[in-house]
Amino acid sequence: MAEALVIRNLSKRFGGLRAVQDLSFAVQDGETVALIGPNGAGKTTSFNLITGYYRPDTGSVFAFGRELVGLRPHEICGHGLARTFQVARPFGKMTVLANVMTGAFLRNKNLDTARSRARTAIEFVGLSAKEHTPARELTTIDQRRLEMARALATEPRLLLLDEVMAGLNHAEVDQAVALIGKLSKRGLTIVIVEHVMRAIMAVARHIVVLDHGQKIAEGGPKDIVANQEVIRAYLGTGYRYEAPAGDAAC
Amino acid sequence: MTHIWKTRPWFWVAVLAAIALVLPLVVSNPFAVDIFIRVLLFAFIGVAWNLMGGYAKQLSLGHAAYFGLGAYTSTILLIRFGISPWIGIIAGGVVAMLASLPIGALCFRLRGPYFAIATIATAQVLMLLFLKFRDFAWGAEGTTLPNLGDAPLMMQFDSKAAYYYLALALLALGLAITYRIERSWMGFYLVAVGEDEDAAEAIGVDTTKIKRHIYLISAFLTALGGTFYIQYIYFIDPNTAFSFNISVEAALVSIVGGIGTLWGPVVGTILLEATSALLQSWFGSGHGGVQLTVYSLILVSVILWRPSGLIGVFSDLYRRFTYAGAARAKEVPLDG
Amino acid sequence: MLATLAQAVVNGLLIGGIYALVSIGVTLIFGVVKIVNFAQGEFVMIGMYISFFLASTFGVDPLLSLLISMPSLFAIGVLLQHFLIRRVLALGDMPQIFLTFALSLLLMNIALLLFTANYRTVQTPYSELTFHIGPVYFAVAKLIAFAIAMLLSALLYLFLHGTDLGKAMRAAAQNREVAMLMGINPDRVFCVAVGVALALAGAAGSLLMPFYPAYPLVGQIFVLMAFVAVVLGTLGNITGALIASLMMGVAESLGVQFVGADSGLIVVFVMLLLTLAFRPNGLFGGWAR
Numbered sequence A: 001m002a003e004a005l006v007i008r009n010l011s012k013r014f015g016g017l018r019a020v021q022d023l024s025f026a027v028q029d030g031e032t033v034a035l036i037g038p039n040g041a042g043k044t045t046s047f048n049l050i051t052g053y054y055r056p057d058t059g060s061v062f063a064f065g066r067e068l069v070g071l072r073p074h075e076i077c078g079h080g081l082a083r084t085f086q087v088a089r090p091f092g093k094m095t096v097l098a099n100v101m102t103g104a105f106l107r108n109k110n111l112d113t114a115r116s117r118a119r120t121a122i123e124f125v126g127l128s129a130k131e132h133t134p135a136r137e138l139t140t141i142d143q144r145r146l147e148m149a150r151a152l153a154t155e156p157r158l159l160l161l162d163e164v165m166a167g168l169n170h171a172e173v174d175q176a177v178a179l180i181g182k183l184s185k186r187g188l189t190i191v192i193v194e195h196v197m198r199a200i201m202a203v204a205r206h207i208v209v210l211d212h213g214q215k216i217a218e219g220g221p222k223d224i225v226a227n228q229e230v231i232r233a234y235l236g237t238g239y240r241y242e243a244p245a246g247d248a249a250c
Numbered sequence B: 001m002t003h004i005w006k007t008r009p010w011f012w013v014a015v016l017a018a019i020a021l022v023l024p025l026v027v028s029n030p031f032a033v034d035i036f037i038r039v040l041l042f043a044f045i046g047v048a049w050n051l052m053g054g055y056a057k058q059l060s061l062g063h064a065a066y067f068g069l070g071a072y073t074s075t076i077l078l079i080r081f082g083i084s085p086w087i088g089i090i091a092g093g094v095v096a097m098l099a100s101l102p103i104g105a106l107c108f109r110l111r112g113p114y115f116a117i118a119t120i121a122t123a124q125v126l127m128l129l130f131l132k133f134r135d136f137a138w139g140a141e142g143t144t145l146p147n148l149g150d151a152p153l154m155m156q157f158d159s160k161a162a163y164y165y166l167a168l169a170l171l172a173l174g175l176a177i178t179y180r181i182e183r184s185w186m187g188f189y190l191v192a193v194g195e196d197e198d199a200a201e202a203i204g205v206d207t208t209k210i211k212r213h214i215y216l217i218s219a220f221l222t223a224l225g226g227t228f229y230i231q232y233i234y235f236i237d238p239n240t241a242f243s244f245n246i247s248v249e250a251a252l253v254s255i256v257g258g259i260g261t262l263w264g265p266v267v268g269t270i271l272l273e274a275t276s277a278l279l280q281s282w283f284g285s286g287h288g289g290v291q292l293t294v295y296s297l298i299l300v301s302v303i304l305w306r307p308s309g310l311i312g313v314f315s316d317l318y319r320r321f322t323y324a325g326a327a328r329a330k331e332v333p334l335d336g
Numbered sequence C: 001m002l003a004t005l006a007q008a009v010v011n012g013l014l015i016g017g018i019y020a021l022v023s024i025g026v027t028l029i030f031g032v033v034k035i036v037n038f039a040q041g042e043f044v045m046i047g048m049y050i051s052f053f054l055a056s057t058f059g060v061d062p063l064l065s066l067l068i069s070m071p072s073l074f075a076i077g078v079l080l081q082h083f084l085i086r087r088v089l090a091l092g093d094m095p096q097i098f099l100t101f102a103l104s105l106l107l108m109n110i111a112l113l114l115f116t117a118n119y120r121t122v123q124t125p126y127s128e129l130t131f132h133i134g135p136v137y138f139a140v141a142k143l144i145a146f147a148i149a150m151l152l153s154a155l156l157y158l159f160l161h162g163t164d165l166g167k168a169m170r171a172a173a174q175n176r177e178v179a180m181l182m183g184i185n186p187d188r189v190f191c192v193a194v195g196v197a198l199a200l201a202g203a204a205g206s207l208l209m210p211f212y213p214a215y216p217l218v219g220q221i222f223v224l225m226a227f228v229a230v231v232l233g234t235l236g237n238i239t240g241a242l243i244a245s246l247m248m249g250v251a252e253s254l255g256v257q258f259v260g261a262d263s264g265l266i267v268v269f270v271m272l273l274l275t276l277a278f279r280p281n282g283l284f285g286g287w288a289r
């Protein structure tokens, strides 16, 4: 299987703080990988490094055979990597449809084509009923849905999702898991940052654990939940892999 | 977008256009026609500003730079080289576009208030430079334009109506360009940049490039206004051509009318110029300060009570009277 | 040549002290309230007119009228924050920029209506007084203004570092949410910050009066200088603003001396543009936003 994303020795400091240290991992084409770890571990920073929002101090990011370090975020999106923000950032005064159309224009500048592609993405995340609602009037959860639809409208090959399930109830998590499963079936490669362990166990075949900016473990779900260091740093002793269990973290 | 224009847009545009076209034929009072010309010109400058300041929210306070460059380019070409202002007006637009590239490269690195301050500085630097260019550009004294009588080929007319129609044509051009942009991917990209640049980059918007492009268009149009104005008043000096008031008025009419809307600058200009005309007839033109005092009071009120601009007030009223019309409103996707 | 240079530097430093009062005010408001006050220069203008009318009507020395101009402008600042600025804090860039911008226009033009465009000056016994050290002349009025400006800056520094209210202000400048968690009332802190900033502008006005004419547009020069100094000195950084203001004064003065009488402003603007181009975060590090 080919590698969609290869990260090597990625580091980023903010003043004296080492937010990401010497991080390396790879994501296979079509695979779903979870990036987990306590708050402040450097997950969001890693996303920002991969997608060009921060320039890494050292290291490289290879995606689909191309070096991404030094490219601007829009170029990286053009190469097929789309992301969501941990705190959704919709274009508040645009409608849901206009938001998603703006994403769709990346691949096609025609208004009608963009509209129909946007509608497909909106339907996919289940926001069709609110197509004409200004984004600022949406609930936080709907804003995250919108952000996913907007990212999907850019027709990515790799999707980076930053805590899209935070604050969802049990049923909504199930929905989100199903959604990600559907995307994965279509062949999309996914990197997901999440605290909801139940969801991670359901979608990810491979997990990378960060703590204090460093990778402390990597492997399949079963190995990870049994890993002593992961338990110490993140999961706590209460968590055992008897999937599907409750939400262990946060 | 206002709902007036959603329900039966072309009908209303046609009515407006018809009124605008016959206005100088039925009103011959030169004082009134002069006000109409000012309205058209400043609405046009406002429309040019609005493309960048309103849609992309790059709040420039230095558009006088382009107004002045347009004015000086055509005037220098006219007086020094005898070249017709019809060519000069385009040349001025091109000079403004060229100037917008380095200015944009400098200022677009900054956001919000720093961007505004930097644009003020660029316009001021240009004004100070033109004050220094005594040999070539007449320095602080400025110059009057040669009066060639009725010379349409040199953009000089005996009748005020001719200037009126020229200004109207400029405004129509500005509105048409805005209309086209608003309904294309570019309009979506501009609003996205205005709302959140980082989020726009995340979905593949080259924010630097789109800002550069809209700045080119905005600078070009503003420069056309500069040439027109100087041809109309037959006089140029740095304090007129690069006047800070031009920069202010361009932003002001858009904000009062409604930034990021097609008709906002037009509504804003009509309101402000009507106010100013009334004030002049009450106080005479000798009282410096009255007009800008009232302008700034209007601006403060709009910001505190109606930051989206007054155009919304009109559309709300219209909607209230024609509920059925609003229910039939066609979808305009860009706006909520 | 050397004497001319030294004279230009001294003149620049002395006027730079006044610029410092204005830019410290701008940077204080920016640091705490996160608003760029375009009207700061107009409050200098108000300070000048207060001193002018006290001097021309009651014969009060402009330096003495500091005791009136500063408290008056402090009160205006509190009202400004409470009734106007507070209402746009949650809104975007446009209302924030154009509220204080409109205020600047408003104050300028009201002054034009009330006081006309005439230059108003106040003659004091020390207005024309000078002394010299070697070949370099010192204008007494400017020297006094400079000394008081530095004293006020030092007092502000002590206030910010030595009092609970000052510390609360710095906390709010650094992190609003954390400051609120610590039980700091942001409204009060903001009102005091704007009040203090305007009091400094008022002080600048009174200090200028013995050697500088008052007129409605006078604030423009000072606010432009302040913007340059504030950007140079890193927005929100008070010591940076002080040092940068002195530098601006010197740069302007050197420009006037060696490039031409009308070149002071060009030098200033070019410095601003160069700063923005090469050090958009200011000379003293930190953040731009």
Ligand SMILES: Nc1ncnc2c1ncn2[C@@H]1O[C@H](COP(=O)(O)OP(=O)(O)O)[C@@H](O)[C@H]1O
Residues within 6 Å of the ligand: A014, A017, A019, A037, A038, A039, A040, A041, A042, A043, A044, A045, A046
């Ligand atoms: N722009 C920044 N400037 C300074 N510190 C930052 C910045 N972004 C993140 N950090 C710090 O880096 C660390 C990692 O943060 P983050 O990547 O957001 O963690 P996570 O997403 O895993 O919760 C945190 O200590 C955070 O405070």
Ligand SMILES: [Mg+2]
Residues within 6 Å of the ligand: A043, A044, A045, A086
């Ligand atoms: Mg995070």
